[in-house]
Amino acid sequence: MTVNIYLPLLAALVLGAAGPAVGRRLPPAVATVLLTAAAVVTAVTSVASLALLTGLIVLRVPEIAAEGRLSDAVLMRGPVSPLAGAVAGIALLALLPFAVRAGIRLWRESARTYRLAKAFSAHPASIAVIQDPRAQAFAVPGIPSLPGHAAIPTRIVATDSLLRTLDEAQRRAMFAHEQAHLRRRHHLYLLLTNLAAVANPLLWRLPDAVTEATERWADEDAAVAVGDREVLARALGRAALSNLPRTVPAMAQAHVGQRVRALMAPPPPRRRALAVLVGIAIAVTVWASIDSARETENFFDTARNAWHIAHEHTTEHPTAHAQSVDRPHLVGGRD
Amino acid sequence: MATGRRPSGALEQEVLAALWAAGRPLTPAAVQEQVGGGLAYTTVKTILDRLHEKKMLTRVREGKAYAYTPVVEQSDLAAEAMRAALEGSTDRPAVLSKFLGEISPDDAAVIRELLGDSP
Numbered sequence: 001m002t003v004n005i006y007l008p009l010l011a012a013l014v015l016g017a018a019g020p021a022v023g024r025r026l027p028p029a030v031a032t033v034l035l036t037a038a039a040v041v042t043a044v045t046s047v048a049s050l051a052l053l054t055g056l057i058v059l060r061v062p063e064i065a066a067e068g069r070l071s072d073a074v075l076m077r078g079p080v081s082p083l084a085g086a087v088a089g090i091a092l093l094a095l096l097p098f099a100v101r102a103g104i105r106l107w108r109e110s111a112r113t114y115r116l117a118k119a120f121s122a123h124p125a126s127i128a129v130i131q132d133p134r135a136q137a138f139a140v141p142g143i144p145s146l147p148g149h150a151a152i153p154t155r156i157v158a159t160d161s162l163l164r165t166l167d168e169a170q171r172r173a174m175f176a177h178e179q180a181h182l183r184r185r186h187h188l189y190l191l192l193t194n195l196a197a198v199a200n201p202l203l204w205r206l207p208d209a210v211t212e213a214t215e216r217w218a219d220e221d222a223a224v225a226v227g228d229r230e231v232l233a234r235a236l237g238r239a240a241l242s243n244l245p246r247t248v249p250a251m252a253q254a255h256v257g258q259r260v261r262a263l264m265a266p267p268p269p270r271r272r273a274l275a276v277l278v279g280i281a282i283a284v285t286v287w288a289s290i291d292s293a294r295e296t297e298n299f300f301d302t303a304r305n306a307w308h309i310a311h312e313h314t315t316e317h318p319t320a321h322a323q324s325v326d327r328p329h330l331v332g333g334r335d
Numbered sequence: 336m337a338t339g340r341r342p343s344g345a346l347e348q349e350v351l352a353a354l355w356a357a358g359r360p361l362t363p364a365a366v367q368e369q370v371g372g373g374l375a376y377t378t379v380k381t382i383l384d385r386l387h388e389k390k391m392l393t394r395v396r397e398g399k400a401y402a403y404t405p406v407v408e409q410s411d412l413a414a415e416a417m418r419a420a421l422e423g424s425t426d427r428p429a430v431l432s433k434f435l436g437e438i439s440p441d442d443a444a445v446i447r448e449l450l451g452d453s454p
Binding site: 109112113116119124125126127129130131132135136137138139140156158160162163164166168169171172174175176177178179181186187190211214215218233234236237238239240241243244255256257258260261264 | 344345347348349351353356358369370371372390391407415418419431432434435436439441442443446447449450
């Protein structure tokens with residue numbers, strides 16, 4: 001247990017540090033799916049581990065243990081050192097403000113995207129054109145019909161500058177790229193990864209990594225759809241260069257050059273071994289988390305049994321003698 | 336490549352995009368030429384008619400045919416929402432996939448090196 005409970009924390013650290021680089025080495029579709037799965041799994045399990053570690057230490061306080069009808073004598077001999085528990089508790093508290101801030105940001109952006117999708121639900125065509133000097137396009141995800149909520153169809157939005165900058169074949173490649181985002185539901189991967197980063201700020205680099213992977217994925221899909229890698233590379237290059245006078249210092253998403261480079265090269269290799277390795281790491285993290293939860297439960301069962309044995313003959317004065325009566329029965333609670 | 340089957344909505348997108356790109360009214364014959372990809376004249380004409388019915392195009396008579404012009408987005412709500420999404424391009428986007436991120440000087444150099452000065 002002592003190893004298993006820390007494994008998700010280690011996984012979050014490793015994923016946060018190495019995830020983006022690993023993603024870049026995998027084919028984009030595989031990278032998107034694996035990074036998203038890894039982010040969600042490590043976010044959930046690492047927070048669960050921190051909560052378990054903190055809980056195991058908090059319960060050492062005799063009053064709290066008595067409240068939970070757990071033998072504090074058993075809890076004191078628990079597998080987690082007070083230091084580890086205290087660090088976990090402080091980490092949980094320290095992560096909270098970041099999580100709140102990231103959560104608010106994600107909520108605002110999602111609400112904005114929702115308003116955008118809703119504003120377009122009345123739009124008569126699947127493409128909307130906005131007059132703007134910047135060459136840009138984006139895919140507005142739809143929302144399937146839900147109870148009490150009409151379906152919102154998907155839309156592609158492009159600026160008139162982009163349409164004028166590209167030639168006919170390049171426009172078709174650009175549309176294929178945006179259509180790929182919608183068909184593959186890339187917004188769901190982005191939403192999940194962003195949620196994971198909200199839960200565990202160690203994963204703050206993952207949303208950008210998955211954004212990058214989905215862009216490359218849509219590029220590869222579009223290249224297949226139009227049967228030509230170079231035409232999309234030229235569409236990207238031409239549109240990006242046309243925006244150049246308005247350039248700001250490189251932001252998180254600045255990887256147009258990398259995407260053009262990838263499109264001018266042959267399709268990415270599969271790298272099955274690396275993908276399998278990441279898959280195994282995810283599975284091990286899940287297993288470790290479940291195993292540590294199960295062992296914690298067993299440990300609590302032991303503490304509960306010890307409490308009941310200690311209090312079988314002393315129900316008339318429950319807590320006063322609890323501590324002294326506990327001890328002789330510890331031997332029984334050790335198995 | 337150009338004659339491959341296209342997903343639904345794609346033709347509509349291409350026709351509308353061609354009209355926007357042209358910057359002047361186009362007749363169905365001109366649109367057919369611009370869109371390419373072996374589209375039949377009647378197909379182009381049907382799409383133009385449909386877009387006109389949806390009030391996304393205006394048309395004026397030009398000789399024997401109509402010449403079509405795209406209509407600027409009417410809904411203030413949609414236009415405002417689009418602009419908000421565009422403004423967001425300097426922010427780290429969460430769920431909206433944009434065609435282009437910000438371009439850095441390095442990107443520009445890479446693109447010029449790979450594609451030449453006029454891609």
